Amino acid sequence: MAERALLVCFGGMSNVGTLTGLAALEVARAGEGTIFCLASLANGDPAVQQRLREAERTVVVDGCPLACARRIAERAGFPPHVALVLTHDLGIKKGPPPALTEEDRERAVEAIRAAVRGRGRAGE
Numbered sequence: 001m002a003e004r005a006l007l008v009c010f011g012g013m014s015n016v017g018t019l020t021g022l023a024a025l026e027v028a029r030a031g032e033g034t035i036f037c038l039a040s041l042a043n044g045d046p047a048v049q050q051r052l053r054e055a056e057r058t059v060v061v062d063g064c065p066l067a068c069a070r071r072i073a074e075r076a077g078f079p080p081h082v083a084l085v086l087t088h089d090l091g092i093k094k095g096p097p098p099a100l101t102e103e104d105r106e107r108a109v110e111a112i113r114a115a116v117r118g119r120g121r122a123g124e
Helices: 015-029 038-042 046-054 068-075 102-116
Strands: 005-009 057-062 082-085
Touching: 015 057, 015 102, 038 046, 038 068, 057 068, 057 102, 082 102
Parallel strands: 005 057, 057 082
Antiparallel strands: none
16 A cells, blocks of 8 residues: 655654654654655665555755755655755754754644645655
């Protein structure tokens, strides 16, 4: 069965990197998408590639402009339908993991939900 939306995020060692995983997890728990292993995509895992081919949407969530998750997806041959960068799209300032706030988490969750529903920024 094809997933409605696959959420690709990178955890990094910053507030925004951590936030990508936390916010994506909340969206996944609500049944609005599925998180899968970014490292397996980078390693060319056939099962992960098949899931990407079958997904209705791929939403890549990066914390900062380095865009590690988006770049991995593109290099694997799977450009995202939507690519979010929390520092750019939400104006969240990058800092150490403890700098993460509840307000930032809520904003990230809503941005991911909008992207899943087709109202996010197109694959940048």
